[in-house]
Amino acid sequence: MNISRFFGSTSREAMRQVRIALGPDALIVSNRRVNGGVEILATDATSVPESAIRDVPAPAAPAPAPNQAAGMRQEMAPPPGADNVMGAIGALRGALEGRMDDLVWSHQMRRSPVAVNLFQSLLAQGFSTALLRAMLKRLPDSLSARAALQWARTELETHLPVLRSEESLWQPGLALALVGPTGVGKTTTLAKLAARAVRRFGPERVVLLTTDTYRIGAHEQLKIYGDLMRVPVHIVQDVQQLRSLVLGVRPDQLILIDNVGISQRDRYVREQAALLAGAGRRVQRLLVLNAASQGDTLDEVARSYTQDGGTPLSGCIVSKVDEAIKLGAPLDTAIRFKLPIHYVSTGQKVPEDLRFMSAAELVDSALQVRESQRPLYSPTQGDLAALLQSDGQIAQEQELEQERRARVLPRLLAAASVGAPVSVEQARRAAAVLDERLACAEAYDFWRDLHAQDTQPELGDAAQRGAALMRAARQEMTDVDVKRLLVIHADHVLAGGQEQLSLSYLFSPQGQALSVPYYQRQSPADWSDARGVRTLQRPSPAQALSQAMEVLNSQADPVSLLHIFEGGSPTMWRQWAAMPADWLALIPGATSLWHKDGQTTPNALCKQLSFHAVPDLPARLHMESLGRLRLGEIALWHAHTRVHLRQRNAAPVPFDLVLLRTVRRHDGKVLKTRFALVHMRDGVEPIAPASLACYMMLRAEAQDMARLLAPVLQVLPPAASAADEELRLLAAGQMSLAAWDLLQAPENMGVRQLAGRLLGKGALKTAQSVDALVKMLVLKEAMS
Incomplete structure (x- = not known):
């Protein structure tokens, strides 16, 4: 007998899940209230052995009508020893429910390797089996290992009681x-x-x-x-x-x-x-x-x-x-x-x-796993595997699941694809890639949440979601021992030209798109940000950028951030140099600077400094193209020197000046020259000039992300409240980053090819990336 577990916030919701999964003739094994809702154990009537049905005794007489039953309760006294009998029945029922619960838990662990790995890792961190058992019963199916860990992290944060303030x-x-x-x-x-x-x-x-x-x-x-x-x-x-x-x-x-x-x-x-x-x-x-x-x-x-x-x-x-x-x-x-x-x-x-x-x-x-931690008092994967062996049951269940997918999914994929039908295995691999790319995985979560009919966001949800996006990016990098993240700040004018959205994109040092944890919205009427702060007084560009840097720096520990933006003025650069932040600002070539013993400009320094080629560009930037050209078609040459900003009645402020030339390989033509001022705090590990040159090119990609913002907003459902609008803007930033990542990441090659077949296109272009992303998100939902 295969027993399934269903959980809902109410009995009606749990029963609806039972009817959908097992049909109207499902047999209810038990029904009890647990933390947060109602749990029902049920099985398909066809899976119950006939011997079990024959052994059930027939009722001795028809059940009395409700009014007759009430009269009987008043007239009949319980026989001697009834309390002992009812107590024994209650104990037996509790034992049966406990045994059924054990069977459901064992079944879940056998069919879900992700749940086993998550159980083992959390057990190794000191959590009890009682808590993990109650929590992992709600673990959604079809999650990758990274997504399952993030789900567990969110569950623990939600249920951990802390002092409010x-x-x-x-x-x-x-x-x-x-x-x-x-x-x-x-x-x-x-x-x-x-x-x-x-x-x-x-x-x-x-x-x-x-x-x-x-x-x-x-x-x-x-x-x-x-x-x-x-x-x-x-x-x-x-x-x-x-x-x-x-x-x-x-x-x-x-x-x-x-x-x-x-x-x-x-x-x-x-x-x-x-x-x-x-x-x-x-x-x-x-x-x-x-x-x-x-x-x-x-x-x-x-x-x-x-x-x-x-x-x-x-x-x-x-x-x-x-x-x-x-x-x-x-x-x-x-x-x-x-x-x-x-x-x-x-x-x-x-x-x-x-x-x-x-x-x-x-x-x-x-x-957080500490280097000195040794799992001496928790089971290893081998220990759990030995405990979960069950003479072929896992293989049988996997075979049944594959048969079900083999019947349903090919028809869905054939209807959605253009040309040759997409196989289930191709779709599964694509969904797995999306799970492993943080930008796409977070975009999928936003997409699913915004289209959910049974949840309404509340004020403050966007702030919590933004902090969660920062933690996810931070964890993604600390897992691979990366100590610094890049933050690209870019302004985008929304449709109509009346509103401006300033987004903060998080990247790894190799150009991997991570998340968008913060935004600022400016309209003719007011100013607001992802934390829910709203004011009638609009800050200046310098104040807005300073605030974005402060908010993100406060959430970044233990990693450090390098803020990358464009523009500013000598007054602003002086102000930002006094902040506890590291930053890189792209500046015009005519900016007045002090170099050695005289006044000069970046344009003039181009003729004096020696340029060096950036070695091994594909290893430094894991991207397909830069500036609409394939990465292999261009070369980057950089130079750097120390300069100062001088102002009357003020001490000179030192900066590093980085100069970058983008050169076309086949004819040596200089396509673009860029300049940047770099400020690093004292005591912070310096960044190689070649890496800074690559970061300058990465900032130029923000323009492509800006073009994706408008089509993303068109495919998202309209906002029904202020809280909904806050979450919608954060989702738009994350999805635009995911659409860009879909085009740029070499790891997404197979996903791009599959999306092209679903769209009927040979090769995806920037204008089609949002449609391709939506297709893949819908496909991932179908795979789930």
């Missing part, structure tokens, strides 16, 4: 107590919190209490911290003394309470909870979780302190992150026990080593 915690009159086992760092963490409170409110409004009279030197340690911050420290012996001290504190003063460390198995856990509950003032309790502890230990600690009979825990603080190899266990505990993470302690320094981190930053840290 620091301001929501630090309110006048706050009474906060740290609880937890011995040695987790409560006293040091409390000192860090006290330092933050003193900075916000002053030492006269902070009071420290400690109930730790057991540990030798415990209250002396806290008193030392209190003396340094000029904050009073009081020792509490019992509930009467605690209540007296708390009631003697002014209502606007903050009380921070350090508690004795207690083993989660000690009976004093309940006594401590009762002590804090009798303080005469509401005390928020934060559980300190040691990130270096085992997951089972953290689970026992959280379970003990959440069931100690005291006031409910307000959240937790994760300590000793600097000592932990993996961070999955504390995040897993916070998710399962619904404990919002307030802070993360990363060392012993007071007050520096205490961070407030967002859910995205915490999940990124948990999924």
Whole structure:
């Protein structure tokens, strides 16, 4: 019997999925409510063995009518022992449902190698099997390994509870107590919190209490911290003394309470909870979780302190992150026990080593594989493969799936293609390539979301999506040990000439298109950006670009960014040189500069400097063409020198000047000469002039991306709200980048050929790239 699992937000939605997949005669095995919706286990009636149907006993009598049943319930008393019988039936039902759940989980793991790999990698990062099992049951089918990891990352970010903002915690009159086992760092963490409170409110409004009279030197340690911050420290012996001290504190003063460390198995856990509950003032309790502890230990600690009979825990603080190899266990505990993470302690320094981190930053840290990490206590792929062997069942299921696709997909592909029909294998390979290209994979997600009928975007969704695009690009590059990303800033005038859209395109140093995490829109009426900021006052071009650089730099850590743009003025370049940012600005050849001992221009320096050929251009830029010419048809020659900007009554500002000539190979004709000022911060690893010359050429490709923006906006559904419009503009930028990547990336050769057959074209041109991208996105959706 093949059992399938269906999940929906409501019973109606789940039943609709059952009818679509298995038909109206499907047999429902179980129906239960789970986190976030309803889960139904069902099977096709034709897959049930006849012996199982014969063994089902026939009903002894027709079921009574509803009114008769109500009367029977009132008149008949339950027979002796009925409670035991019902309890046994309930236990049996629970066991059967648990067994069915195990079968469905085992079936999913056997048929999905991606789920197995994802399960193994997340298990190696310290997440529990209980959480992974609940999460991976919702893993969509037909995801690539990279897309599945991104899905898991989003799921963890969505369900990880964190403190909304620091301001929501630090309110006048706050009474906060740290609880937890011995040695987790409560006293040091409390000192860090006290330092933050003193900075916000002053030492006269902070009071420290400690109930730790057991540990030798415990209250002396806290008193030392209190003396340094000029904050009073009081020792509490019992509930009467605690209540007296708390009631003697002014209502606007903050009380921070350090508690004795207690083993989660000690009976004093309940006594401590009762002590804090009798303080005469509401005390928020934060559980300190040691990130270096085992997951089972953290689970026992959280379970003990959440069931100690005291006031409910307000959240937790994760300590000793600097000592932990993996961070999955504390995040897993916070998710399962619904404990919002307030802070993360990363060392012993007071007050520096205490961070407030967002859910995205915490999940990124948990999924980051450290060089010293060795999977000694988690199963390897070989271990999981041995556990999942099942005498040919996998091959049989794959064969059935191939037969189903062999029946349906060829007809769809034949109807869509021009000329020779496209095979299922060709479509599958093309879909896999789109999954591996980040720009195309993110464009597909936007395309699917904007055409979904059951979701309505909310204000702020675009800001979260933009931050997610930056994280995805950052993760894509850190996986291959790339420490710097390129940001190409370009302005595009929208149809009608009344609006301007400024997009920030992310690229790898080799020219791989990644994502568009940020935009600014300027209209005659107002100005807005991807974060949802909207104002009537339109910023100047220098202010707008400075803001874009600041926003993206704040999201880029641990990689650095090189901002590439065109234009500016000496005043703007001076202003940007004072910013903590690296940038490259394309400038006119007549710009006045100071070189050595005299004033000059880039045009004049062209005649004085020696040019050098850029070696191995295809290895430096993974692109098909530059400036409408094939990469093999041109050569790049570069020169560089040090120049200064001088201004009266101001110190000269140094820059690197890069000069670039694009030469046609077959006749040596100079096609274009470009100039750029480069500013790199002190201490930053320098960039080779040959690489800077390639980046200048990459900036010229922004014009082709601008031509794709209008046709992309035409194929996207119209916006129904302000939130919808924010997401639509971000999607337009991402899809225009994906359409450009479809034409330019050598890895997309097979996808281009397939798209050409679907469009009836021999070779794709720039004007057809958007239609080709849409065709491929629809094909990928059909393959799913």
